[in-house]
Amino acid sequence: MAPNHSNENGSIGSSLHGVTAREQIFSFSVEDAPWSQAIRSDDPTAKFALPVDSEHRAKVFKPLSFAKPHMRAFHLGWISFFTCFISTFAAAPLVPVIRDNLDLTKTDIGNAGVASVSGAIFSRLAMGAVCDLLGARYGTAFSLMLSAPAVFSMSFVADAGSYLAVRFMIGFCLATFVSCQYWTSVMFTGKIIGLVNGCAGGWGDMGGGVTQLLMPMVFHVIKLTGATPFTAWRFAFFIPGFLQIIMGVLVLTLGQDLPDGNLSTLQKSGQVSKDKFSKVFWFAVKNYRTWILFVLYGFSMGVELTINNVISGYFYDRFNLTLHTAGIVAASFGMANFFARPFGGYASDVSARLFGMRGRLWTLWILQTVGALFCIWLGRASSLPIAILAMMLFSVGTQAACGALFGVAPFVSRRSLGLISGLTGAGGNFGSGVTQLVFFSSSRFSTAEGLSLMGVVAVVCTIPVAFIHFPQWGSMFLRPSQHEERSKEEHYYGGEWTEEEKSLGLHEGSIKFAENSRSERGRKAVLADIPTPETGSPAHV
Amino acid sequence: MAIHKILFASLLICLLIQSSHAATKERLFSDLEKSALEVTATPSRVGEGVVLAAGVDKLSITWKVSSTATKEPEFNAIKVKLCYAPASQVDRPWRKTENELFKDKSCPHKISSWSYDPAMKTAQSFDYTLERDIPTGTYFVRAYAVDAKDHEVAFGQSTNEDKTSNLFSVQAISGRHKSLDIASVCFSVFSVVALLVFFVNEKRKAKIEQSK
Numbered sequence: 210m211a212p213n214h215s216n217e218n219g220s221i222g223s224s225l226h227g228v229t230a231r232e233q234i235f236s237f238s239v240e241d242a243p244w245s246q247a248i249r250s251d252d253p254t255a256k257f258a259l260p261v262d263s264e265h266r267a268k269v270f271k272p273l274s275f276a277k278p279h280m281r282a283f284h285l286g287w288i289s290f291f292t293c294f295i296s297t298f299a300a301a302p303l304v305p306v307i308r309d310n311l312d313l314t315k316t317d318i319g320n321a322g323v324a325s326v327s328g329a330i331f332s333r334l335a336m337g338a339v340c341d342l343l344g345a346r347y348g349t350a351f352s353l354m355l356s357a358p359a360v361f362s363m364s365f366v367a368d369a370g371s372y373l374a375v376r377f378m379i380g381f382c383l384a385t386f387v388s389c390q391y392w393t394s395v396m397f398t399g400k401i402i403g404l405v406n407g408c409a410g411g412w413g414d415m416g417g418g419v420t421q422l423l424m425p426m427v428f429h430v431i432k433l434t435g436a437t438p439f440t441a442w443r444f445a446f447f448i449p450g451f452l453q454i455i456m457g458v459l460v461l462t463l464g465q466d467l468p469d470g471n472l473s474t475l476q477k478s479g480q481v482s483k484d485k486f487s488k489v490f491w492f493a494v495k496n497y498r499t500w501i502l503f504v505l506y507g508f509s510m511g512v513e514l515t516i517n518n519v520i521s522g523y524f525y526d527r528f529n530l531t532l533h534t535a536g537i538v539a540a541s542f543g544m545a546n547f548f549a550r551p552f553g554g555y556a557s558d559v560s561a562r563l564f565g566m567r568g569r570l571w572t573l574w575i576l577q578t579v580g581a582l583f584c585i586w587l588g589r590a591s592s593l594p595i596a597i598l599a600m601m602l603f604s605v606g607t608q609a610a611c612g613a614l615f616g617v618a619p620f621v622s623r624r625s626l627g628l629i630s631g632l633t634g635a636g637g638n639f640g641s642g643v644t645q646l647v648f649f650s651s652s653r654f655s656t657a658e659g660l661s662l663m664g665v666v667a668v669v670c671t672i673p674v675a676f677i678h679f680p681q682w683g684s685m686f687l688r689p690s691q692h693e694e695r696s697k698e699e700h701y702y703g704g705e706w707t708e709e710e711k712s713l714g715l716h717e718g719s720i721k722f723a724e725n726s727r728s729e730r731g732r733k734a735v736l737a738d739i740p741t742p743e744t745g746s747p748a749h750v
Numbered sequence: 751m752a753i754h755k756i757l758f759a760s761l762l763i764c765l766l767i768q769s770s771h772a773a774t775k776e777r778l779f780s781d782l783e784k785s786a787l788e789v790t791a792t793p794s795r796v797g798e799g800v801v802l803a804a805g806v807d808k809l810s811i812t813w814k815v816s817s818t819a820t821k822e823p824e825f826n827a828i829k830v831k832l833c834y835a836p837a838s839q840v841d842r843p844w845r846k847t848e849n850e851l852f853k854d855k856s857c858p859h860k861i862s863s864w865s866y867d868p869a870m871k872t873a874q875s876f877d878y879t880l881e882r883d884i885p886t887g888t889y890f891v892r893a894y895a896v897d898a899k900d901h902e903v904a905f906g907q908s909t910n911e912d913k914t915s916n917l918f919s920v921q922a923i924s925g926r927h928k929s930l931d932i933a934s935v936c937f938s939v940f941s942v943v944a945l946l947v948f949f950v951n952e953k954r955k956a957k958i959e960q961s962k
Contacts, residue, residue: 305844309885310925314841347949354945358938364930437882439925447937454941461948473956526843529853 257468264721265468266398270405278465279396282345285464286389287409289349289456293382294416295423296360296449297325298517300376302421302536303428303442307372310439317369319650321376322518326641328380333638336384337631340391341489344472346464348388353457356382360450364443382453383638387631389413394619394626395467400558400728403569403616407554411546411612417517418543421536423448484624484715492705493625493632501673502618502629503636508667509577509610511640512584515663516542519649520600523656528593538597545604552605553612565731566620566682573613574674574685580606581667588661603664611637620679620726623719624705682729689730698723777851777901782894786819787828787906788873791891793918801919805882809918811861812875813893813906821904824897825866828874831892832859833907835917838887851902857892859884866895886922 258276259267267279274280300307304318313321332352340348359378366372389409397405427448431441466472493499521539524530530538553576560568583603590596614633622629644666648659678684680695690696702723706716793800794808802809811830815822834856839845847856861878890909894902909916 308842308844309883310922312886312922315843316841350945350948354941357941361934361938364926364934367924367926437923437925439883439923440927440930443925443930447933450937454937454944457941458944461945471952473952 262398282396285460286392287412290385290389290413291416292452292456293385295420298417298420302424306442321373323645324373324377325380326638328377329383329638330635332381332384333631333634336387337628341627344466345388345392349460350457352382352385353453357453363446387634390630403554403558406615407551407612411550414546418540421540489625493628498621502633506633506636507640508670510637514641515644542604549605549608550612553609557613557616566729570685577610577671581664584664585661588657623702623722778849783904786904787893788814789893789906789908791908801921804880804884804922809878812873814873825895826898828864829894830861831857833857833892835888888917
């Protein structure tokens with residue numbers, strides 16, 4: 210049973226709930242198995258368009274390709290998420306018309322803004338579980354097609370109460386964020402996951418910017434056909450509704466849950482084991498890192514969602530821009546996501562290559578703190594050019610921090626990946642609800658003061674990242690554990706399974722992932738000769 | 751580095767555009783001649799608690815240059831507008847009354863515009879049907895007299911200075927349409943049913959796979 214060095218550089222990995230039937234063996238026992246050739250990189254690659262690791266997750270990222278199943282999953286995922294962002298913030302640029310139609314007050318509008326992001330707190334939590342149990346395709350499709358009725362029901366809204374209720378229900382669809390990140394995490398290998406998640410998340414978030422341009426344009430076109438403004442805005446909501454239905458159908462027909470097939474097929478044929486929800490939930494909740502990420506995301510994505518709702522009105526009021534110009538400014542905040550979030554993910558991956566997980570944590574802290582500082586500056590800027598400059602720098606910092614955070618999240622747990630994505634995502638919406646409620650829904654602070662105060666609170670709430678410690682990789686200020694057992698990745702990921710479950714071999718997927726994640730040790734992992742530990746797995750001979 | 755230069759240049763341009771606006775910023779409402787015009791607005795339906803329906807009810811508006819008007823020679827045109835009463839401005843900063851004329855948002859709805867003929871000394875009157883995009887609220891009518899440069903010089907309004915008398919209420923159209931409602935229900939049902947069909951179908955196929 211010689212240790213297998215050829216797989217040292219992260220070319221092996223593990224799928225989420227166990228692997229396909231061929232791979233119930235570990236790298237060190239490969240020579241003995243008669244079917245060992247099947248997991249050599251040449252054979253499985255033959256049927257995939259991209260080079261894959263032993264878990265069939267893609268090793269390269271080709272954004273211009275639509276090849277099955279990896280790149281297709283990526284594109285379906287981010288476009289679904291993009292569509293949901295369009296729907297959730299579709300009301301924001303049309304508020305000047307809606308507030309006249311429904312006779313809304315500033316309080317009504319503020320409350321509806323809070324409601325639009327609050328629904329997703331619960332749906333993002335639920336989505337984590339849905340993905341773990343039903344697969345990413347159905348998670349995405351449920352989110353899209355069950356919230357489409359809410360989008361269409363804008364045609365029934367007659368007062369402030371119903372407006373708030375509908376915006377709340379539309380907001381549920383932001384759960385697609387979780388299913389999208391989950392889908393890319395099972396399709397792409399750990400080394401590039403920061404960049405891939407950053408692109409998917411960033412391009413999806415762009416929807417919040419695109420909607421500020423799209424909805425007024427659709428509204429204008431409908432008015433040209435002769436409709437009155439108060440009817441035209443209702444009809445305009447049909448466009449996001451159609452987009453959601455179309456994307457839902459595309460996801461179900463063209464997409465695939467896992468590199469090897471769809472979850473239900475793989476589960477029924479015994480190739481993927483089903484996990485128990487209560488276990489998945491417990492391990493997610495028990496891990497303190499989950500909650501630190503919850504707070505952190507609340508003040509990066511949370512701040513971003515809040516800005517999507519308030520920035521257009523801020524520029525309109527403070528600098529007396531026309532609604533059209535204010536909309537363009539608001540759109541450019543959201544559009545910066547196109548490169549800012551992928552940049553954050555990429556920066557996280559690069560720092561991981563050099564410094565391992567510690568690099569990822571430092572990158573996250575730096576980006577988020579710098580973004581928050583520019584937010585403080587934005588609130589204090591009294592001239593338009595300075596305000597726009599501050600806003601752009603703030604958008605890049607905060608959005609890159611979002612990307613960097615999801616370079617860390619996939620490593621917090623293997624068993625509960627979906628639920629942790631869900632909890633973190635929910636944290637983003639929770640942060641947005643809280644910041645809108647405290648800083649932007651009352652007349653206690655002017656909007657400018659609210660922005661600066663929000664920036665200050667964001668700086669303070671980014672400090673907890675220093676407390677995230679992985680025994681095998683260290684933290685921002687502490688080195689990895691020197692302890693014989695605890696310094697191994699297998700110990701950390703194996704610790705999520707009980708001895709009984711280990712004896713049944715249910716944890717094999719986590720062990721594979723642990724071996725793969727050795728790249729998070731940074732340059733030292735490449736230099737050191739780390740044999741696969743024999744204590745981390747049951748005797749399988 | 752080239753990007754930094756472009757950014758800096760665009761900031762300078764923005765500054766220049768902003769400063770060029772400064773010249774027109776100082777015209778104030780308080781500088782206008784008050785009560786230079788006598789304006790009355792009579793709704794087609796009057797009475798206690800009557801609410802006019804947008805798109806249906808009319809206002810009968812008359813305006814006349816007051817004999818006490820001193821800036822009369824400057825008058826070039828008369829612009830009649832529908833303005834919000836204070837009750838409709840509460841908790842709605844987008845309808846705020848500001849002294850600087852370019853910032854003032856309390857009179858956004860144009861009713862009509864008349865070219866001023868000094869020879870005409872009698873009152874002008876016309877009927878105005880409330881447009882279908884007028885929001886729900888309490889209103890009065892104001893007429894601005896503008897000079898040749900399209901700057902306001904005087905005004906008159908159908909209510910008193912405190913904006914408490916002769917106000918009328920308007921109820922906006924709902925904007926809802928039966929056809930829109932029906933289409934909305936149809937597409938919603940389609941969305942949910944399509945999802946269920948896919949789901950059930952796939953479960954069935956998986957069961958068949960398993961039994962093989």
